Amino acid sequence: MTAHKNKVDSRAFRTALGNFATGITVVTARAADGRPIGLTVNSFNSVSLEPPLVLWSLARSLPFAADFENCDHYAINVLAEDQQDLSQRFASRLEDKFAGLAFSEGLGGAPLLDGCCARFECRNTVRHPGGDHVVFISEVERFDRAERAPLVFHAGAYRRLA
Numbered sequence: 001m002t003a004h005k006n007k008v009d010s011r012a013f014r015t016a017l018g019n020f021a022t023g024i025t026v027v028t029a030r031a032a033d034g035r036p037i038g039l040t041v042n043s044f045n046s047v048s049l050e051p052p053l054v055l056w057s058l059a060r061s062l063p064f065a066a067d068f069e070n071c072d073h074y075a076i077n078v079l080a081e082d083q084q085d086l087s088q089r090f091a092s093r094l095e096d097k098f099a100g101l102a103f104s105e106g107l108g109g110a111p112l113l114d115g116c117c118a119r120f121e122c123r124n125t126v127r128h129p130g131g132d133h134v135v136f137i138s139e140v141e142r143f144d145r146a147e148r149a150p151l152v153f154h155a156g157a158y159r160r161l162a
């Protein structure tokens with residue numbers, strides 16, 4: 001097969017991807033120096049039931065990317081419909097995204113956020129290069145859930161289930 005230069009228009013690509021409605025998660029961990037770190041992520045998905053595996057992808061350009069790659073455990077906090085403020089906070093460039101926030105410590109010290117509709121605690125095992133992102137495929141060691149409706153993201157906007 002001949003190698004072709006990628007001619008996909010990236011703005012149109014992002015717009016088309018936005019038609020895939022997703023939930024919203026905040027992925028959290030402890031940096032090597034003990035600081036809590038986290039970011040808003042909608043690339044989360046399920047992979048396998050036995051063993052229990054999930055995936056998400058992390059932009060390699062982010063300043064704390066190496067801390068996620070090197071941590072033992074991280075947590076995936078699935079946001080409930082009333083947690084849009086957390087999605088915005090963890091997608092921002094705030095110096096301390098955890099300031100004033102209620103959370104407990106999960107495996108490896110990863111912050112577990114209050115009020116979520118599900119939380120998955122994962123062992124950081126396998127990572128694959130994925131272009132400008134790194135794809136994490138990890139085993140879930142612990143999880144919990146609550147009877148709360150999820151926050152939904154579609155076409156660049158936050159939504160609630162009808």
Ligand SMILES: Cc1cc2nc3c(=O)[nH]c(=O)nc-3n(C[C@H](O)[C@H](O)[C@H](O)COP(=O)(O)O)c2cc1C
Nearest residue numbers: 039040041042043057058059062063090091092093
């Ligand atoms: C709805 C939404 C989904 C996002 N999903 C991802 C994702 O899956 N992977 C990723 O690396 N960044 C994702 N981001 C961007 C990061 O949250 C953002 O770049 C990061 O929080 C910036 O952190 P920093 O300023 O501390 O570097 C998403 C942002 C939003 C608003």
